[in-house]
Amino acid sequence: MIWFWILIAGLVTFFTRYSMISFINPGSLSNKTKKILTYVPSAVFPAIIFPAVFLDKQGLLVTVDNPQIWAFGIAIIVGYYSKNIIFIITSGLVSFWLFSYFMN
């Protein structure tokens, strides 16, 4: 039975990806809709970022002595000035390790 439900889960996932590409005719979208769609990354990605930074594994808000908040702050500053993906990820990870080491 598991194979059947995996297949359904796969089809559902594919449908979410395929849906609009197939059914939307971009010519029919108003300029307003297109403008709002430019906000999609800014509306979706924070919902992945914030809980991973500000919540612990139990889903509770972390306190100010949590190294990941500070490491995240450093990554924002580095990213703000460098706009470089590699710099953001490495500065964030390295400062996370440093803060974890020194704050414990």
Next chain:
Amino acid sequence: MKKITVFKKGFMDVIPLTIPVIPFGIIYGVVGVELGLSPLVTFAMSFLIFAGSSQIAFAQLYTAGASPLVMISSVLAINSRHFLYSAVLAQYLNKLNLYWKILLSYLMTDQAFSVSLSYFKKNQKKTFSHYHMLGSGFTLWLLWQISTLLGIVLGNVIPEALGLEFAIPLTFLSLIIAELKKYDHLLIIIISGAISLVTYNFPLKVYIILSAFVGLVAAFILTTKYKEISE
């Protein structure tokens, strides 16, 4: 530009974002087997579903004996953000034939969506621009399959103390870093982020799509009321 050049560009653009994908794939492989799924089933899910968080949720719910309705609706809720990606990409991919649409839909992930969207915006007129998403999507797909296999075969080879899962918010931060300088986007980011913290414990992991929805409603109000700011 040649097809292979565009494909390579997609590969190069997505590579930095794959840093957390490999440990995440390994973790999925380990968790799947530990939960009691067979190695074949664990691996097949990476191939048939190809969506990390929903694979882990599916494996957890299935082995805990949840009803199929709960399993499938969780998968739908977690992946519903793809509806939005799909709507955005439709503007660039609608001229392609059915096979390309199916292939690129299958390969659509957060990372491929983000880097290829940036490329599409800058290269709208180019005939082979869709090869960029083939490059970014395929790279991520291949790494996901390999890392899942590594997790199944080797077990957890990545020390937990490294805290590599922290690279996940960092990669997503890097995808919206340029938007932090735009006040309208910054406002949407803060609204969506705040809603995600408040709704995180809601059932079925609806917090992602719920936060996105509230963020887009805010964008709608913003573009309606303050046209001059949003330009």
